Amino acid sequence: MSQYLLAIDQGTTSSRAILFSAQGLPVASAQQEFKQYFPCDGWVEHDGEELWLSTLKVCRQALADSGLCASQVAAIGITNQRETTLVWDAQTGVPIHPAIVWQDRRTADYCAQLKADGHEAWVSERTGLLIDPYFSASKLRWLLDQVPGARQRAARGELRFGTVDSFLLWRLTGGQVHRTDASNASRTLLFNIHSQQWDEQLLELFDIPRSLLPEVCDCASHFGVSEAHWLGAAIPVMGMAGDQQAALIGQACFQPGMVKSTYGTGCFMVQNTGTQAVRSHNRLLTTVAYRLNGQVTYAVEGSIFVAGAALQWLRDGIKLISHARDSEALAEQTGDACGVYLVPAFTGLGAPYWDPRARGAIFGLTRDTGIKEIVTAGLQSVCYQTRDLLEAMQQDGASAPQALRVDGGMVENNWLMQFLADLLGVSVERPEVTETTALGVAYLAGLQLGWYPSLQAIASHWHVQRRFQPRMQEAHRQRLYAGWLDAVQRVRSEG
Numbered sequence: 262m263s264q265y266l267l268a269i270d271q272g273t274t275s276s277r278a279i280l281f282s283a284q285g286l287p288v289a290s291a292q293q294e295f296k297q298y299f300p301c302d303g304w305v306e307h308d309g310e311e312l313w314l315s316t317l318k319v320c321r322q323a324l325a326d327s328g329l330c331a332s333q334v335a336a337i338g339i340t341n342q343r344e345t346t347l348v349w350d351a352q353t354g355v356p357i358h359p360a361i362v363w364q365d366r367r368t369a370d371y372c373a374q375l376k377a378d379g380h381e382a383w384v385s386e387r388t389g390l391l392i393d394p395y396f397s398a399s400k401l402r403w404l405l406d407q408v409p410g411a412r413q414r415a416a417r418g419e420l421r422f423g424t425v426d427s428f429l430l431w432r433l434t435g436g437q438v439h440r441t442d443a444s445n446a447s448r449t450l451l452f453n454i455h456s457q458q459w460d461e462q463l464l465e466l467f468d469i470p471r472s473l474l475p476e477v478c479d480c481a482s483h484f485g486v487s488e489a490h491w492l493g494a495a496i497p498v499m500g501m502a503g504d505q506q507a508a509l510i511g512q513a514c515f516q517p518g519m520v521k522s523t524y525g526t527g528c529f530m531v532q533n534t535g536t537q538a539v540r541s542h543n544r545l546l547t548t549v550a551y552r553l554n555g556q557v558t559y560a561v562e563g564s565i566f567v568a569g570a571a572l573q574w575l576r577d578g579i580k581l582i583s584h585a586r587d588s589e590a591l592a593e594q595t596g597d598a599c600g601v602y603l604v605p606a607f608t609g610l611g612a613p614y615w616d617p618r619a620r621g622a623i624f625g626l627t628r629d630t631g632i633k634e635i636v637t638a639g640l641q642s643v644c645y646q647t648r649d650l651l652e653a654m655q656q657d658g659a660s661a662p663q664a665l666r667v668d669g670g671m672v673e674n675n676w677l678m679q680f681l682a683d684l685l686g687v688s689v690e691r692p693e694v695t696e697t698t699a700l701g702v703a704y705l706a707g708l709q710l711g712w713y714p715s716l717q718a719i720a721s722h723w724h725v726q727r728r729f730q731p732r733m734q735e736a737h738r739q740r741l742y743a744g745w746l747d748a749v750q751r752v753r754s755e756g
């Protein structure tokens with residue numbers, strides 16, 4: 262009897278597969294990092310074949326480690342790094358160019374021109390987004406214009422576009438299915454979040470042929486069936502969502518006003534706003550949280566480009582630490598007031614600043630500044646950026662959350678979680694299962710299978726593992742944050 266769900270979590274720095282029981286408990290997992298490519302300043306690329314092969318490898322590894330057969334897996338859920346853009350040959354499935362990653366800034370000038378020409382207001386009204394290199398549309402246009410022959414091939418119907426979810430689905434199904442879900446579609450800058458359709462005027466603005474685009478489905482839907490030779494059995498794909506929306510589901514944030522924040526490569530704070538698409542006046546994004554049975558639930562989101570990536574840079578770039586986990590002990594030695602601020606604007610600043618030309622910097626260095634102070638500043642930068650997002654949400658009229666549910670690899674760091682609670686003045690809740698992104702799409706697949714009768718049934722599986730209560734004095738909290746705001750102002754290109 263098929264009693265397990267396989268969640269594919271294809272992220273920015275690694276591919277992961279986790280097998281879950283029907284109770285939402287992890288049974289086995291596998292993970293593999295892959296190479297990041299930085300061909301020019303502000304450019305970030307992935308090899309599409311590496312994304313596919315690493316995904317296939319971790320799925321097979323998780324199955325092997327669990328001792329389960331593929332026939333015991335009832336369904337697959339796919340969650341993915343969003344906005345990352347691929348175009349591939351419709352016959353072979355081979356990408357025509359490396360994937361352009363969501364962090365990539367190569368289309369900054371083009372986006373600036375669109376804004377100067379007065380397009381942002383109507384684009385934002387339809388999509389809930391801002392005109393920014395972050396989203397897929399300008400990346401897709403760049404590929405069609407810069408890859409020799411691409412636009413002509415697209416016109417002939419020979420190419421397909423997708424975010425990573427669509428690409429993996431295409432490969433898993435042997436090129437039989439070209440679909441995405443509403444949450445991923447809502448991140449392309451081509452999708453009208455009100456009509457829930459690809460928008461003809463947006464396609465015209467970005468000069469994108471309709472034939473490239475995938476069919477948009479509910480997040481819990483029958484997306485297709487994997488070919489048996491990949492994993493050992495044909496398995497239906499029944500759930501799909503962008504990583505941050507999947508984490509919102511995995512955190513059981515089903516009631517309007519509930520907030521989660523995910524700490525992976527970037528940091529993403531998402532607040533459920535129910536059936537209302539709330540427009541932000543502080544440069545946050547309105548997005549599809551999930552679509553089930555044709556009913557859309559919306560969210561407001563703040564996106565930070567660099568969170569865990571800052572520790573990855575400290576580890577791999579300037580080699581101050583050997584492992585990310587080393588940061589916790591160093592921060593405990595340093596304390597919260599070392600006077601050093603690291604602004605990790607390696608690929609610009611995300612919400613609420615949206616400054617693609619800002620670049621990173623470290624401030625407050627003195628003669629006695631050492632490794633532990635710089636590493637601590639890297640951890641603190643994640644919390645300061647989260648405070649930026651929370652401030653923007655409250656300026657938009659949202660009430661302070663009763664608690665912030667957190668997930669992602671960084672939340673295992675207890676020092677970081679305590680500092681986050683202190684800086685926000687809000688209780689921070691870490692769940693028992695912190696891999697909520699993978700868990701969210703497992704739940705979606707289970708929902709489509711009928712394993713869970715409702716979202717409330719899913720919510721009953723959520724349990725807190727540890728709660729961090731704020732204990733910092735208000736005056737100290739404000740002094741620390743004021744120093745951060747000063748540091749950010751210094752790196753801004755528009756400041």
